[in-house]
Amino acid sequence: MTSIPDYMTSKHRECDDYFTEAESAVAKDNWSEAETKWQLFSDEFAQHLSQEEETLFPQFEQATGMTAGPTQVMRMEHQxxxxxxxxxxxxxxKKLKDEYLGLSETLMVMMQQHNMKEEMMLYPMMAQHLTNGEQLISSFEAS
Incomplete structure (x- = not known):
C-alpha cells in the first residue's frame, strides 16, 4: 500500500515522462513516435485528473468542509x-511542429506549477484528512 501523496506524485512523474518523450519525438520530426507517446500521456493525464476530480477532491471537500479552497483552484487549472x-x-x-512545441512549453510550465501545489500542499492535506487513503489508492491501481 502507498499513500495519496506518494501515489499521485508518481503519477505526475509518469505523465511528465510521456510528455517529454512526445515533445522530443516532435522535435525530431518522428511523428509516429510522437503520436504514440502523446496518446500515452493524454490517456494517463485524463485518468489522473478524473481520479482527482471525481474521487479525491469531493472526499477531501466533504472531510474538511473546504469547497471554495484549493480544490476549486485545481479544477480551474485542470480546465x-x-x-x-x-x-x-x-x-x-496537423504536424505543426512549431505550434506544438510552443504549446508544449506553456503546458509544461503550467503542469510544473500545478503539480508543485498539489505535491507540497494538497496531497499532504488529503493524507491528513482522508482516513481511507490506502483504500482509494487501491481502487485507482485496480482501474
Whole structure:
C-alpha cells in the first residue's frame, strides 16, 4: 500500500515522462513516435485528473468542509490544461511542429506549477484528512 501523496506524485512523474518523450519525438520530426507517446500521456493525464476530480477532491471537500479552497483552484487549472492538451492534439494531428512545441512549453510550465501545489500542499492535506487513503489508492491501481 502507498499513500495519496506518494501515489499521485508518481503519477505526475509518469505523465511528465510521456510528455517529454512526445515533445522530443516532435522535435525530431518522428511523428509516429510522437503520436504514440502523446496518446500515452493524454490517456494517463485524463485518468489522473478524473481520479482527482471525481474521487479525491469531493472526499477531501466533504472531510474538511473546504469547497471554495484549493480544490476549486485545481479544477480551474485542470480546465486550462485540458484546453492546451486539445490545442496540442490539433497541432500534432496537423504536424505543426512549431505550434506544438510552443504549446508544449506553456503546458509544461503550467503542469510544473500545478503539480508543485498539489505535491507540497494538497496531497499532504488529503493524507491528513482522508482516513481511507490506502483504500482509494487501491481502487485507482485496480482501474
Amino acid at each position: 486550462q490544461m485540458r484546453a492546451l492538451v486539445q490545442d496540442m492534439n490539433n497541432a500534432l494531428e
